[in-house]
Amino acid sequence: MEILMAGPSPTTQSAAGxxxxRRGRETRQRLLDVAIGCLAAGSGEPLSANRVARAAGVSWGTLKHQFGDIDGLWAAVLVELTDRSGANSPEIWPRFSGSIRERVGEMVEAIWTILGTPEGRAVETLRAGLPNDQAERLSVFPQTAAAMAGYEDAWLRAFEYSLADLSLDPDKVHRMRCLIPPAIRGINSERRLTPAAEVASARAGLVDAITAYLQ
Structure with missing residues (x-):
């Protein structure tokens, strides 16, 4: 499955409505690009809207006008990253063919590749910086939580789409839909510490297991 990185999606309104x-749209895009860069760098600094504003060379008031608050900023970042990935655009998804294993392998490889990009690292840094408690996350970052769910769902719908023309048990497909992201993230967490050959074997084993289960 080809990874498609689309251009930025135009936004015509500020958080204030x-x-x-043109200048406002350019400022918004610069803030999004800087925020993604800060997240992708993963420097260990706290996730901060003030940090993004400073790095972009604008005031906190400008960022607040554009996004409302840090929740609005992170939500906009996730929407931007979803748009860039092309995962939320079924009209540009490729037509799938081949065996179940080939299709599962393509999807696992696609998500794995995304995790290694700056965009993928940005999402993972943002995920790690949100509260672990679901109730707290939904209370403090409602927009971000919704946008994160949309980001995840776009890739999972792409997985279902890749298998849609095959006669498979829908319950099994749904279970694998839920398994794939955490499984790949678990393997990805070993990317820096485990020999590349072992990581590749783990990915191949995941594809084999999913294929056997679906068949």
């Missing part, structure tokens, strides 16, 4: 002119 005012229409953005």
């Amino acid at each position: 005012t229409r953005l002119n």
Whole structure:
């Protein structure tokens, strides 16, 4: 499955509901690009809207006008990253063919590749910086939580789409839909510490297991 990185999606309104002119849209895009870069760098500094504003060379007031608060900023980052990945655009998804194993392998490879990109690292840094408690996360970061769910769902729908023309048990497909992201993240967490050959074997083993289960 080819990884498609689309261009930025245009936004015409600020968080305050005012229409953005060309300069305002450019400022918004610069803030998003800087925020993604800060997250991807994973420097260990706390996730901070002030940090993003400073790095972008704008005031906190400008960032607040664009996104409202840090919850609005992180939500906009996730929407931007979903759009860039192309995972939320079924009209550009490729037509799938081949065996179950080939299709599962393509999807696992696609998600694995995304995790290794700056965009993928940004999402993982953001995930790690959110509260672990679901109730707290939904209370403090409701927009971000919704956008994160949308980001995840886009890839999972792509997985279902890749198998849609095959006669498979829908319950089994759903279970694998839920398994794949945490399984790949678990393998990805070993990327820096485990020999590459072992990591590759783990990915191949995941594909074999999913294929056997679906068959």
